[in-house]
Amino acid sequence: MSGGHVVRLRVNGVDHEAEVEPRLLLVDFLRVQLGLTGTHVGCEHGVCGACTVILNGDSVRSCLCLAVEADGGAVETVEGLGRVDDLDPLQEAFREHHALQCGFCTPGMLMTGIDLLRKQPLASDGEIRAGLSGNLCRCTGYQHIVRAIRASVEARDGD
């Protein structure tokens, strides 16, 4: 797909430049154009949160954002966290607490979790649950996800 609009994006620290149609969604740009298929599409209407990435420091739904809107920005996706043999602490906590089953919601949960951990006190489980309430998971019943984030809050706050 081409169409004359040049988009420049820094994704996980790497600069990309591509010509795209104005209607191309950011999530399709990441998945199809860049091959970063870790970011998933669960609804394409902004409800499930599977497509969550961090754009210029804030979590966004990449299914509700056009690639051209993100032009000049910096995107963080799940591929920018840890590696298979060297997980990032939140990924490690998800594994330790069995916070994923099918794994489809997981990249979105992780990126939302990263954003929450950077910005929110998350003093109670209620706050964690409220923070996650824009991300659907059909497998886990959320309990282990809450536990993984609780453990990460404790590690962050040093208690």
Place this chain on the structure above:
Amino acid sequence: MEIEVRPGLIGARVQRLEDPRLLTGHGTYVDDLQLPGTLHLAFRRSDHGHARIIAIDTEEAAAMPGVAAVVTAADIADGVKPYRATSRMPDYHPTTLPVLAADKVRYVGEPVVAVLAENRYLAEDAAEQVAIDYDPLPTVIDPEAAAQPGAPVLHEEIGSNVILSRSFSRGDVEAALAGAPVRVAGRFRMHRKTPAAMENRAYLADYDQGRRALTLYSSTQVPGIVRDSLAEILDIPGNRLRVIAPDVGGGFGGKTPLYGEEVLVCHLARKLGRPVKWCADRLEDLTTTSQAFDEIVEAELACDGDGTILGLRAEVIGDIGAYSIYPYTAALEPVQVISFLPGPYRVPSYHGAVKGVATSKALTGAYRGVGRPISTFAMERLVDMAARELSLDPLEMRRRNMVRAEEFPYKTPVGLVWDRAGFMECLDGAAAAADYDGLRAEQARARADGRWFGIGLASYAELTGLGSRISAAPGMPVNTGTETASIRIDATGAVTAAFGIASHGQGLETTLAQVVAEELGVRVEDVEVVHGDSDAVAHSTGTYASRSTILAGGAATLSARALRQQVVEAAAHLLEAAQADIEVADGAIRVAGTDRAMSFPELAKAVFVEMGRLPRELREQVDLQVTKTYDPYFGTTAPATHLAVVEIDPETYRVAIRRYVVAEDCGRIINPMIADGQVHGGVAQGIGAALYEEVVYDDEGQILTASLVDYLVPTAAEIPEMEVLHLEIETEANIGGFRGLGEGGTIGAPAALANAVTDALAPLGIDIDELPVTPDRLFRLIREANKDEN
């Protein structure tokens, strides 16, 4: 990575082997596969609930940029054989399933025209330009009206919308009811749900012209069933047809049928010689993935003066949607409702009858719990109603009627057999864990303050891990009772265990590796589990019906034991010791009490490469690969009791869940962390079914819940912390001593919550007989009750 060492790999909290790839974005779901030259499929689907197709004009669409083909039913007739779900069940009428609708459409969302283009954006643009001329026909929406003579008929060749009828009887229920001192009756309505896996259905077919071989990558739970079905429908032998389910983003039953889109991508890839991909969007998922839990149960329960159940009678109507689903048939869920209605109780007389009725809606099929969420909801409400009549506590009422330890094996009124399982242990376990008496005291205080505070119990038993004697769906011509494991040690000494099952969140890569490691004597991380591939073993079905741990685990046990015996035989020769002295553990082979030892790679080399180290007869006997099939023959009983504590906000009518306790007997646990996760996820879906989720069709057959804004999947803010008690009661029903646990959470939760909400509203005399009990329904019930009061 923390892996606990022997003894006891089975039962250890082993971290999942699948996690690292899924956590880093390196999982591979179907939509992640990008093959060069792929054509993308989009559909023009019916926007009518019931209509005759007069004409289809594809000319404009075919001329759109990037379009490779526009396809209607007429275009595929040559390469796709018609198919339908047959059954040996009497009083059942199969319906032919069109891949693309030919002369009629029967529900909104039914595929009519397929457009293939260079990408999905262009395919959708062109699909919009297809013009279809319809002659609308009257829709059938209300299943009770649809069952009446004279109702508009969806399938003319059947002549009625009632496409199946079945009943079970034991004893003289009429006499039992007539003479009973206590009779309670209700009409229980569960509204339709959709599985709503987070990954929408997705298919990619790749045709190798040189080999004339087709590979389908499918987000299916049942690659074996899909392979076997496609082989017939497309007339391709199994050795040139491979179905691979790579990482799959949840299924919950919605990915167990064969879908027309799967057939179509294969047919078109073969015809056009290019890969063809279709990924549902959420609209397509909510309108076309199989739905479930749509029954009306009219039932009456009779007891004597001390609460002993005397008889149960029920008439059930199942709204099955537009067609009978392939291959399970539309009987799957409705028949399950009357099969399991008597619950875990002694019910001396029973009559249950069910009708499955076709309506202008999406097809119904398997969804977590299949039928039992509805049967448990109806029966557990009746048990509570009877307890109330008798002024008995609901806990005591259950204790008096539940099948007791000394009564196993117990034959239920429909002829199913409960083997020894912890029925009463679960009931008492849940009550103790929740401090039942303390909760009742707390409730008394809350009521004194005018608060709506309720406690609800639900007990049930299910049959899991069905063997060849009992089909997963009545009369279906598919064997769901066996599984095969093929385990080998290759020339490098590495262990690969191949299965036909297909893990899609259950963690089977880990639990099956635990079983193989334990039985073979290697470390968990040494075992590579292959699954989700029709080429892995000669026959398999897949993962559904809480069967994979039991069946694949059983096959793994048999194969690994036989393979270990080969290892012992070869090692005894190589290490010059008696077989009895050979120990295999943690991937090392030793002669007991000596320092003589060898590794698996050394053994493999001696067997496969260094000819002469083993005598010829032994070499022919020891090939380090074993394939075994396991058939548990019958099934295993898995009971549980759920206890919910709720409080209803008097202003918003929001039902807040204060406590949620599950006591369940899942037999021997392979991995407690994974077992907890299965229960949590099941309960969360049961909570959705009880309080939030409802597929709504209007009178015209338009679906009003076609987005996740309208179909409410619960979030972390609605699902409470759950307390789970696993009771590992021994069972000899299968080799591993396992009981399945994939579905139970969803079976118990709707009933427990219906009872808890009823209990909370007892001061107003409100009975919850319709689920989901949304704030809107509660508002209306409470307003009615207050009106009656005044």
